[in-house]
Amino acid sequence: MRTTHILIVDDIPQNLTAMEALLAQDGVTLLTASSGAQALELLLQYDVALALLDVQMPEMDGFTLAELMRGSSRTRHVPIMFLTASPDDPARSFKGYETGAVDFLHKPIEPRVILGKVSVFIQLHRQRLELERRNEQLERALELNQTMMAVLTHDLRTPLSAITLCADRLIDETEGSPLKRTASFVQTSAARMSRMIEQMLDFSRIRSATLVVDPQAADLGEVCDEVVAETRRAHPGRTISLSTAGDLRGSFDVVRMGQVVGNLLGNAVQHGEGAEISVHADGTRADVLAFSVRNAGRIPDALLPRLFEPFKGAFNPSTGLGLGLYIVDQFVRAHDGGVHxxxxxSGVRFEVQLPRRRKTALDREVS
Structure with missing residues (x-):
């Protein structure tokens, strides 16, 4: 177990000796300083679980030392407990709390009281260190998993491309043969696997903060029209209507926004109970572009608050990875927009809103 450091600052040697004798215990190292300057030097060297500061000291009193500690990123998290021999003065107590103290004790101090209080901060410090250690382990494991996922999905694309090409050729060469149906199954499964691989790659980019958005001048209506036409070809039996209003020109990443529209349409096809799907693109507002997708059905109330979480198959039955709507949410957020x-x-409605012109880093600083 790592040792825990407690800092005691008092200009009277006898007080330091008494506090050392009182607070000594296994796993705890007591750091003593007779001045504020010595205390600051120790704080630069050690991670301290608690600082016990005498208020009345020459040159630098406890309040000044506390203010200096709060002004440093290294020590501002250290809990401070003031000790004073002065009479109980509410004004001094308030000043102590204003400088960031967690407690203000008057001498002579009841040993059981200070022992109990110090023990609490020792436990809190150890719990914080343990949480930090576990977080570091989780971050390393997540980074490794994301790297493995990216490598695996990348390596799967080459053989999958070969399978897709072979399936396409079999379909052409088995026209009128029972084998054509089998080849069609292979082609459909390969297309589904390709979408899953793309989703895994997008998920890896999002989690590793390597997702790149490239805003360019484009027309949202044209993006919706292209994706709707593609979905109609893939699902000739489904009725998908598209309507537009206003000026749909803006600045956004055409590829990513096409994925957003495609994922929402794919979700509507899967859950829309075979009924008509309606897509509407709205450019009637000066600063906002929006589009909505409507389909029959209903989202379960328990699922609605967690709809945009990844891997929903863990808590909601799904035929896919459960990443489609998560990717929609993240891509829209990357454009400083929102989706709900x-x-x-009449059924289920998804709406995406994004700024007509995405803010630059300079715009954010000015605002």
Missing amino acids: AENSE
Whole structure:
């Protein structure tokens, strides 16, 4: 177990000796200083669980030392407990709390009281260190998993491309043969696996903070029209309508926004109970571009608050990875926009809103 450091600052040697004798225990190292300057030197060397500061000291009193500690990123988290022999003065106590103290004790101090209080901060410090250690382990494991996921999904694309090409050729060469149906199954499964691989790659980019958004002048209506046409070709039996309003020109990443529209349409096809799907793109507002996707059905109330979480298959039955809506949410956020879903009398409605012009880093500083 790592040792825990307690800092005691008092200009009277006898007081330091008494506090050392009182607070000595296994696993705890007591650091003593007879002045504020010595205390600051110790704080630069050690991670301290608690600082016990005498208020009345020459040159630098306890209040000044506390203010200096709060002004440093290294020591501002250290809990401070003031000790004073002065009469109980509410004004001095308030000043102590204003400088960041967690407690203000008057001498002579009851041993059991200070022992109990110090023990609490020792336990809190040890718990904080343990949490930091576990977080570091989790971050390393997550980084390793993301790296493995990226490598694995990248390596799967080459053989999958070969399978897709072979399936396409089999379909062409088995026209009128029972084998054509089998080849079609292979082609459909390969396309589904390709989408899953792309989702895993996007997930890896998002979690590793390597997702790149490239805003360019584009027309949201044209993006929606292209994706709707592609979805109609993939699902010839489904009715998908598209309507537009206003000026749909803006600045956004065409590829990412196409994925957003495609994922929402794919979700509607999967859960829309075979009924008509409606897509509406709205450019009637000066600073906002928006589009919505409507389909029949209803999102379970328990699922609605967690709809945009990744891997929803862990708590909600799904035929895919459960990443489609998570990717939608993250791509829209990357454009400084928002997406929400709601149930209505006519079914389910998803709406995406994004600024017509994405803010630059300079714009954010000015605002």
